Amino acid sequence: MDKPSYKGDGYYQDSVVVVSKGLKLEVVRILSLYTVIDLSNNKFEGHIPGILGDLIAIRVLNLSHNGLQGPIPPSLGSLSVVESLDLSFNHLSGEIPQQLASLTSLEFLNLSHNYLQGCIPQGPQFRTFEGNSYEARERSEVRVLGVPGLLTAASTCAEVLQQSKERALRRAKLEEDIYRVIEERALTRKNNEFVTSDYIYWPRELL
Structure with a gap:
């Protein structure tokens, strides 16, 4: 693979296909400061490394359609400039970390088709996402505070508690x-x- 050629003004001239905010895009002029990690549609297993939270320049993180297990690392709440976070179609479990509510630049979130449970964090960005962002992988295997169903909105969760x-x-x-x-x-x-x-x-x- 040829090394991308730098064209000045902070841009590289190259062609790469990435999935950002749920859309497949072909990028031919890449901003050198725009960092994308797209590892979707592989066969990765195990836990999501907490060290990903140290990559604070990430704009897009896509780990969807893998076999990842365990909880969502709270350290992902340190990705202060991330705009798109896609962890869908894995085997993630546990609750959504409240730390993710601090991601004020987040425009796209997809945590669907996992085994998550508990309350959806409170935060300005989380109120903008639709219910299909949290849709369960198999409803029969999801428990919200002991009640079968999907993840529960913060207001409803407070009532249940x-x-x-x-x-x-x-x-x-x-x-x-x-x-x-x-x-x-x-x-x-x-x-x-x-x-x-x-x-x-x-x-x-x-x-």
């Missing part, structure tokens, strides 16, 4: 009431008091 907290408090109150009734019954038997029934009729509000 609050509901889970309220359910936990109700369960704790129910257990406390059950133990209290059992202790009272045991004390009654110990004192040889007359017990009219061997059954405990629980108040409706405890069920």
